[in-house]
Amino acid sequence: MFAELFSLFYQFADVFAFLILASAGLAIVFGMMGVINMAHGEFIMCGAYVTVGLVNLGVPLPLAQIAAAVVAGLIGVVVEMLIVRKFYRRPLDSLLATWGLSLIVTQGMLLVVGSSTRGIGTPEGSFSVGDYSFSTYRLVLFACAVAVLLGIYVLFMRTRFGVIARATMQNAAMARALGARTGRIYAISFGIGAGLAGLCGALYAPTMTLIPTMGATFIVESFVTVVVGGANVLLGTAPAAMLLALVRMTLNASYGQIIGQIGMLFAVIVIIRILPEGLSSILARRGR
Amino acid sequence: MRAIGKILCAAGTLALLTCATSSARAADPIKIGLMEDVSGDLAVMGMPKLHGSQLAVEEINKAGGILGRQIELIHLDPQGDNARYQEFTRRLLNRDKVDVLIGGITSASREAVRPIVNRTSTPYFYTNQYEGGVCDANMISMGAVPEQQFSTLIPWMVEKFGKRVYVVAADYNFGQISAEWNRTILKDLGGTVVGEEFIPLGVSQFAQTIQNIQKAKPDWILTINVGAAQDSFFEQAAAAKLNLPMASSIKVMLGFEHKRFAPPALNNMHVTANWFEELDTPEAEAFKKRWHAKFPNEPYINDMGYNAYHAIYMYKMLAEKAKSTKLADLRKVIATGDACIDAAEGKVCIDPKSQHTSHRMRLVSVGPKHEITVDKDYGEIKPYWLAQIGCDLTKKNDKDQYTPSHLPKK
């Protein structure tokens, strides 16, 4: 009995971690800044490749993962300054620009590093509960997801940078008038978003096949989670991931993966129909 | 010169006629139209296929060509998009007027090409191992099919590991039909399928699947998951210490997972294959040497690349025996039952009734350090299933794809 319950928790934690890590970066870039970042998956891919590259050079895995997130974040800052900056006034065009970027990056990676890269293997460690054995690393992923959520919350709600950033996203002209250097705020925020995407790739790199198009496996889940979360990403993303994880986990367990996948998409449609402004709209109302 | 030819062609019907007749002159090259995905998701498999074709063309051209004519290889990259396959098939047939068409990776791409080729008298070589069952006079299949892979693999697994099997399959035609084959063969052996799970393409997370397997307690797992994302299964299963024997018809020799994943993710995997790079017969060694001399950075010569290479030699043999490049003449050679070449695996022949290729099948297993051992050599196995269910291309062109649950109407 305990084994079954633990197994349920483990499955839930696994899907939840995937949704949170995949969408955390996008929650900032798309949810807060309004940039439809089709290249989100490519930042994830970048994190994964940097991690594997560093590990192959002999860097310990956790260090490599942090470095990968930083690298992705720095690339994010550059991308913001060169490209994304032009699109804050016309967010729909950011879709086309980042889509183009995504094509260039995936195919460019294919040309430069080849179509496949040797993986590094998941860190050792597993434990058994009842009949089941589990990979410890999956729980590490869950812990990271929770830490990321907390980190975002603290950063945007409890620091000076967070206050200014939120003010900038809400009314850039006003924030500028009050002395905020909005250009820099945008660049840093985008960098944080890209860095979180890179972190996602870094964390999943040991568990997945490394190919240049690997970002595509994250992209639908991340957009769906952020949108279901609603306008207030700080409030919305976590419950959205929780809800979708619950739906998916239940359906996966009882009807298989295909129903799990269709069911999750169906849940998205229903949730948006009931709450056209996303989950955060009711939470925000409650909070008031 | 070609540009002038094009202008002439475009100038009107008269010129068109001239071009058409002139292209049949013996000194003109034989045009091979090739479509392989070298961009996007499938590039990992498409690159060796392109390389195999290029190597074969280079060798043949150096040795004097086919029927004294040089080969011109026209390659287009459909990027894994079925609509591009349709566009390019038409382009190669109508614009480039190729003598033979080769290529396609997924079964969907093959099915996109077939209706278009079927309206012409151009031969089409499909060079992948696949779920089998295509009964089509235009098509010659070079890869291994389920009767060659499963009727060897499954009895061996049952004998060695036991009768309880869990199936992890990609949720599309290839996976479903392969699972059907497994069920049929297993039933005859008195085995049971204790679980069958179909995974949508593109899924990369397998925690639930791994637990379902642990719950079902199988003796071994049949893994016919497809694509880079689904390959993540092996890493995740190893991390959760699943430690069960595995069998597959597409791992190792096709996706070289044992080279791409860190050991021991693929430990205890068993596959039946007509080709894998670790094969060390003298012919195989010579073939690998030629390949690596031309493509020193090739991560692995997979069976698709190998088959793509031999497809062009097969075409050469057919054309030279027929002294023609016309499909009807080539098929006359096939009908004699003596359409064979000496491939690196051994002698392979085209079966007249189904136009599929016989193969020398070997069962190989992967060790804890991802070393490859040949456990059994089955010798030459013919593609017998289509003929058994009533496909006979020497008499009737069905143009259909059959499966164990979709048999020809009597």
Next chain:
Amino acid sequence: MLNLVNGPQTSGNSRGFWLAFLVVLLAALIYPVFADSYDVGNFSYFLIWVFMALGLSLMWGYGGMLSFGQTFFFGIAGYSYGVLAIIMGGGTLTILALVLAVLIAALAAAVLGYFMIWGRIGGMFFGIVTLAATLSLAFFLGQTAGPEWHIGDARLNGFNGMKGMDPLTVGDIYIEGTIFYYVMIALIVVVYLGLRVLVNSRIGNVIVAIRDDAQRAEMLGYDTRKYQLLTFCVGSGLAGLSGALYTSWGQFITPSSIGLPAAAMPIVWVAFSGRSDLTATLVGSFLLLFGFQTITVYSQQAALVLMGALLLATVMVMPQGFIVGVAQAASKRWARITGGADRARLQNGES
């Protein structure tokens, strides 16, 4: 006649524009006489996709509804055509199959549209709901490989795709090659002019008013939902037309025509061309389809990089879209010559 197709919602209302239109049309009509049959077939193939681009331009550019669902309706009509053509037995009935397939797609759009528009779903939420519906359909069709998935004699056949349907046929003449080309030209002209009439009509003005400010339109007494639903049905029905024509053209359709990345392509075409104008969408989508194919043929592995660079450069340099950008640059020059600068300024300002 010209009164109906001209109006404030479309660029190109001048006599010069229509003269150019006639010249292009005439050139298109005599093109098969000069060109080789492959090019004729290839051009008509590009036109297949233009309908769904025009539909999206109507919904997104004019109606402000960003739909990721064009391939959803493309797929519904494509599969419907296949199923109907097989169970009704081919022949001239394929024409009926085409009409029914488009109607089925429009009906599906009415249902989904009602669900969304009456639920007040807007903005990116609209995009995500249509995307979710599209992906669900693609996943569903992908797993229908088994023989139990059939309608009459028509097997859906999963990921490998459905085939075996007749192409459009009249009597015993297949509509293919040059005939198909002329049918496509005729359809494009009809749809293009029809859409121009629609957007320049009173209904069109309301649709644009809703895009600009839905609340204000509502305050003025319009039931905005009905207008939005109409827009959605027409736009999605056009995607259905593309789908049915595509299936007829290749006698083949697979779920990958529905899922990603196919679902994003119409948005790319329309955004590239300039979504705010039908003419721009028509010309731009055609050029982009042609350009992408040419790039793919001639540049092998670099093709996707070049395509990406083309999109990125366009959107950075010409914010209104490639065709609209070029047209505006041209009209600005023209205005400077003729002194009609007000008009050019007006056009720049509105987009």
